[in-house]
Amino acid sequence: MSELTLLLIRLAFLAVLWFFVIAAVGVIRTDLFGSRATAPATVRKPQKPARQPAKPKKGEPRQLVVTGGPLQGTIINLTETPITIGRANDATLVLSDDYASSRHARLFPQDGQWFVEDLGSTNGTYLDRSKVTRPTPVHLGAPIRIGKTVIELRK
Amino acid sequence: MTTADVAEAVPMTAKRRGAQLAMLAFAVAIVMAAYAGVGLGINDQVPAGMLGYGLGLGGLMLAAYLVLARFAPWADPLLLPLVTLVNGIGLVMIYRLEQAEMKGASASNQLFWTAVGVVVFSATLILLRDHRALQRMTYTAGFVGLGLLILPLVPFLGKEINGARIWVGVGGFSIQPGEFAKLALVVFFAGYLVAKRDVLALAGRRLLLIDLPRARDLGPVLITWAVSVGVLVLEKDLGTSLLLFGAFIAMIYIATQRTSWVLIGILLFVGGAFLAGQLFSHVEARFDVWLHPENNELYNRTYGGSYQLLQGLFGMGSGGILGTGLGQGHPDLIPLSFSDFIFAATGEELGLTGLMALLMVYALIVERGLRTAVAARDPFSKLLAGGLSFILAWQVFIIVGGVTNLIPLTGLVTPFMSQGGSALLSNWMLIALLVRMSDAARRPPPQAIQDEGLTQVFQR
Numbered sequence: 266m267s268e269l270t271l272l273l274i275r276l277a278f279l280a281v282l283w284f285f286v287i288a289a290v291g292v293i294r295t296d297l298f299g300s301r302a303t304a305p306a307t308v309r310k311p312q313k314p315a316r317q318p319a320k321p322k323k324g325e326p327r328q329l330v331v332t333g334g335p336l337q338g339t340i341i342n343l344t345e346t347p348i349t350i351g352r353a354n355d356a357t358l359v360l361s362d363d364y365a366s367s368r369h370a371r372l373f374p375q376d377g378q379w380f381v382e383d384l385g386s387t388n389g390t391y392l393d394r395s396k397v398t399r400p401t402p403v404h405l406g407a408p409i410r411i412g413k414t415v416i417e418l419r420k
Numbered sequence: 421m422t423t424a425d426v427a428e429a430v431p432m433t434a435k436r437r438g439a440q441l442a443m444l445a446f447a448v449a450i451v452m453a454a455y456a457g458v459g460l461g462i463n464d465q466v467p468a469g470m471l472g473y474g475l476g477l478g479g480l481m482l483a484a485y486l487v488l489a490r491f492a493p494w495a496d497p498l499l500l501p502l503v504t505l506v507n508g509i510g511l512v513m514i515y516r517l518e519q520a521e522m523k524g525a526s527a528s529n530q531l532f533w534t535a536v537g538v539v540v541f542s543a544t545l546i547l548l549r550d551h552r553a554l555q556r557m558t559y560t561a562g563f564v565g566l567g568l569l570i571l572p573l574v575p576f577l578g579k580e581i582n583g584a585r586i587w588v589g590v591g592g593f594s595i596q597p598g599e600f601a602k603l604a605l606v607v608f609f610a611g612y613l614v615a616k617r618d619v620l621a622l623a624g625r626r627l628l629l630i631d632l633p634r635a636r637d638l639g640p641v642l643i644t645w646a647v648s649v650g651v652l653v654l655e656k657d658l659g660t661s662l663l664l665f666g667a668f669i670a671m672i673y674i675a676t677q678r679t680s681w682v683l684i685g686i687l688l689f690v691g692g693a694f695l696a697g698q699l700f701s702h703v704e705a706r707f708d709v710w711l712h713p714e715n716n717e718l719y720n721r722t723y724g725g726s727y728q729l730l731q732g733l734f735g736m737g738s739g740g741i742l743g744t745g746l747g748q749g750h751p752d753l754i755p756l757s758f759s760d761f762i763f764a765a766t767g768e769e770l771g772l773t774g775l776m777a778l779l780m781v782y783a784l785i786v787e788r789g790l791r792t793a794v795a796a797r798d799p800f801s802k803l804l805a806g807g808l809s810f811i812l813a814w815q816v817f818i819i820v821g822g823v824t825n826l827i828p829l830t831g832l833v834t835p836f837m838s839q840g841g842s843a844l845l846s847n848w849m850l851i852a853l854l855v856r857m858s859d860a861a862r863r864p865p866p867q868a869i870q871d872e873g874l875t876q877v878f879q880r
Binding site: 336 | 436439443446447450453454457460461497498501502505552614617618742743745746748770771773774777778780781784787788794795796797798799800802864
């Protein structure tokens, strides 16, 4: 086999190897930005910013972000299901905090608005500065404090 | 409402099953192309064994994929394809060295252990449905890990091979219990730090911009330090020692976010390594080789010299940017190029471009692991996923740094690439744990019944 063919094979192999790496990064990219399963057709094409049909109503929160405390950085995508927070192992967000109760608080959506409800916790749940005593509507970016953990809803 | 309706009505994190299968097929195709390249490079024909090895690897990975799809459907789509690629490239390099009639290199053996690794991966996924069960076994895992570490020191059972007493002979096999000890110890560290991190993070004084911990909280760090130094001295195993201590320091940092622990850890390790270098000849020899590899006397020393290191550097040098091409270099001139020095051998044939691609693949595996840690919903999973990803990255750093003479060379394996059953099995188990945790982290929250009343929905 000639020198030239071998050189071409070598270069082609390296190119394919890098293509694999780039494809892997592509999968992560769509994993990060296009993870809405409601629009699987547009997810495949990351270069098209056509996310319009997948979007729910404007101003509706899509994510619950932990902004303070030991779990800082955790993101939970919001669905139609309520989110439970507490020390119990079956809670959606499991806290290991001496100031949190097993079933501390619950976040649930109603008619497109998310509410926070304290589930009879010992140390209470705080929305902004005020203690939550009954189901209270949560606005985007308003901090909810549970023990040492602070969470907020984001778009 | 049927389950399908529910799945459609509720937007969720996509499973990305198709992307996973495509990437897996791509990885297997690259490995087969590499086999063909080796054959063409050596004797101008596609090797007869290519189909066997390629389809063998492909079949194994398809089996692993099916188990994953069945038992961890929400798992990260990239972990398995990325691991397949590095494992496959390792197989190809070992096959290539076997073709060069290098003593000790056996591709069929490595393929067999890959198969066992996939079985272990599947078994872990099937048996361990909820990784939080591991949290209940914190101290058991700690004792098991310590026991496995000490095992090679037991007379008659332990064996000394190539100067390190890290082997245990069972029947006709030799296994390295240390490879499994690291997994058990990471589980232990995670469970322990979840319980103790508040006191480690909060108690203490502030001195010169650094939060110093209390003296009595130094206990666990000192114990881990003593164990690592013990491994270093008694088993003459620098790699495992560095790996364990680094993993503990990284995990304590993840748990407490306190820089002072990292500083204390680095000081302790540098101090320990310096003392060991003064007191023990085998450690001193490693330092000499690291600082003066070009020294003629060291180069010609038969045992513990710099011959191997320099051969590896020469190999990578002759590979250059684009490499000599698969099957066209002389990686068989590097001693142990199928195990410890497989990275140098790959560097000679694939060049800097190829090595960078491989390092990127490792980086992506680690990134997926850390991503799992960020997404995890309970502190134990966070620490475990963070710790496991860290030891994978740390292992790659220690061996690649050693081979390229950035840090003193320590005998660690390159994960998934080096020939050796124990390391392959333990690393497949590590990936199974990461897959299990990413499945739990990416799974949408349990579907509650809307008008639940007093009904509680449990996830089990």
